[in-house]
Amino acid sequence: MELLITIAYVFLIRLIFFDYKLIRYNLFWKFVTFGLWIAAAMTEVIFLGQYAPYSKAMFVQSYVVQMAPEYGGLVKEVYVDNNEQVKKGQPLFQMDPAEWQARVDLSTAQLAAADTDVAELNQQVVESNAAVQRAQANLQVAQVKYQQIADAARQNAVSELRLEENQKDVQVKQAELEAAMAAQKAAEIALDSEVGDQHSAVAEVLAELAIARYNLEHTTIVAPSDGFVANLQLYPGAFVRLKQPVMAFVNTEEFWLVATVLQRGIQRLRPGDKAQVAFEMYPGKLFDAEIQHVVWAAGNTQGIPSGVLPHIEQVRSAEQFMVRLKIDENPDYPLHFGASGLVAMYSHDAAGFLVLLRQIELQSESFLNYLYNPFK
Secondary structure (H helix, E strand, O other): OHHHHHHHHHHHHHHHHHHOOOOOOOHHHHHHHHHHHHHHHHHHHHHHHHHOOEEEEEEEEOOEEEEOOOOOEEEEEEOOOOOOEEOOOOEEEEEOOHHHHHHHHHHHHHHHHHHHHHHHHHHHHHHHHHHHHHHHHHHHHHHHHHHHHHHHHHOOOOOHHHHHHHHHHHHHHHHHHHHHHHHHHHHHHHHHOEEOOEEHHHHHHHHHHHHHHHHHHOOEEEOOOOEEEEOOOOOOOOEEOOOOOOEEEEEOOOOEEEEEEEHHHOOOOOOOOEEEEEEOOOOOOOEEEEEEEEEOOOHHHOOOOOOOOOOHHHOOOOOEEEEEEEEOOEOOEOOOOOOEEEEEEEOOOOOHHHHHHHHHHHHHHHHHOOOOOOOO
């Protein structure tokens, strides 16, 4: 644009002073014409560059999600086409669900078996309690009988042999009681093995069933937001690896602009400062925007940890920084991911005439977009 203005200015001087000779081109007018050009150049380089920086490297960005399945296998169905607009939660593609459906069926059967096992454990506890009560009653009977025989033995009414037999019977009944109580304890421990409110055997199967159901549900990969699929290469029958990205999904719920600006022209920019944008795809139209923030970092100077000292050629200074801008969407002029254009940014302390000059320049550049340049 600066070159076109310079050419137009030289052409105007030629018409006035040389072709039509409306004014004599003396030393005074030489100073005036050259001084005006110098003043315009200084205004562009110093004042406009400092208070209203300009960028020809501006593009539209959005979130791009790499869609990948939870596990590897065959692709059963692909539900979308290239650039087809989809809503959040709409299916994109489906993996073969046969394996996880079989695991769900198996875990469901195991859950029924585990419930049966828990019921059997309950029955074992009931039976062990009854066995303990029987053993206790038998021991009490044996102890009473032994006491009666012991009293009779002291009066020489029974033989010592019979007394010893009853004593051994008491010991046997005592051992039976201890065995019944041990069995009762084991049954109670087996029954009381819980995770949360569920028996451990049931909880284990429920966890396996939940995993199987989760994976079965996620055999169908759905859109994470409103958007579209770009450069679709996936097709039914394809084999994909575990968590291998197979589809690029472009979010259309949120767009923002990113521009590269020379670092000497952004030191006055602040979040909230105004800006204007001219897209190449919309000639003659200007859009109002707002600066969100300056990305105060540059990849040129980033060092990579290693045991090797970097070469001088690998360490470069950053001439530009990135500026992120927000723009209000207009349904008549939709934003498209990757669209490029020009942006003029106005610092909070920019004078009004500087803003006006930059707006004129930007509007002129926007009208030039009507001209198709095949060599650009």
